[in-house]
Amino acid sequence: MADGRLYIGTRRYSSWSLRGWLLVKLARLDVEEILIPLAGGSTEEVRRISPNGLVPYLEHRGAKIWESIAIAEYCAELEPGLWPTDRLARGHARSIAAEMHAGFRELRIAMPMNLGRNYAGLGQNPGSLADIAHIDRLWAATREQYGASGAYLFGTAFNAADAMFAPVVARFLTYGVPLSKPAQAYCEAIRANPLVAHWYAQAAEEPASWQLEKYEKLA
Numbered sequence: 001m002a003d004g005r006l007y008i009g010t011r012r013y014s015s016w017s018l019r020g021w022l023l024v025k026l027a028r029l030d031v032e033e034i035l036i037p038l039a040g041g042s043t044e045e046v047r048r049i050s051p052n053g054l055v056p057y058l059e060h061r062g063a064k065i066w067e068s069i070a071i072a073e074y075c076a077e078l079e080p081g082l083w084p085t086d087r088l089a090r091g092h093a094r095s096i097a098a099e100m101h102a103g104f105r106e107l108r109i110a111m112p113m114n115l116g117r118n119y120a121g122l123g124q125n126p127g128s129l130a131d132i133a134h135i136d137r138l139w140a141a142t143r144e145q146y147g148a149s150g151a152y153l154f155g156t157a158f159n160a161a162d163a164m165f166a167p168v169v170a171r172f173l174t175y176g177v178p179l180s181k182p183a184q185a186y187c188e189a190i191r192a193n194p195l196v197a198h199w200y201a202q203a204a205e206e207p208a209s210w211q212l213e214k215y216e217k218l219a
Helices: 015-026 044-049 068-078 087-102 105-110 126-146 160-175 181-192 194-204
Strands: 004-009 032-036 057-060 063-066
Touching (some): 004 044, 015 194, 057 068, 063 068, 068 160, 087 126, 087 160, 105 126, 126 160, 126 181, 181 194
Antiparallel strands (some): 057 063
16 A cells, blocks of 8 residues: 555646656655646646645655655655765755746746647747756756766756756757757756656656647647
């Protein structure tokens, strides 16, 4: 019997669900996954279940955790390897994960996540391009200081910081945004990660009836 439940939304669109799911998988929590197809706006079933009315929402061994950054910290209590072992690297990882959680609003608005479309060239405006350039610099600085040994932000291990940025990578791939060569290589590494690839595959199997016009007709 599973130790709890992880509530997620439509994989095709739900960037926050992807973050929570990756964190739970990295921590190897034994939970039942419950997917709730998202409506165009607020989804009544999610509001009934989740304390903040949003997904992801994790119930695990009596704990109830919402907000992806909180799920990251909870999972790291059970699997400390989710954050770098070095104190300085760990502080940096938490900082960029928190910045991702709270920021990049212009990017989110201009380029909603859609794992089933090619929207190359769309959504590029001064605000989203500024966010993209900042993320590119942030990745470069992080990898130069902490990640030179591997393909991910902190080297060879896909960790909580990578999980937080995985949906940003998905947006960059969908919208074909201008990136430096190192940033593009990082995006390719994230997309090729087995967990991310599995999420994409599951998203591709979702029924067409779950698709939402507001995300499917941006062109």
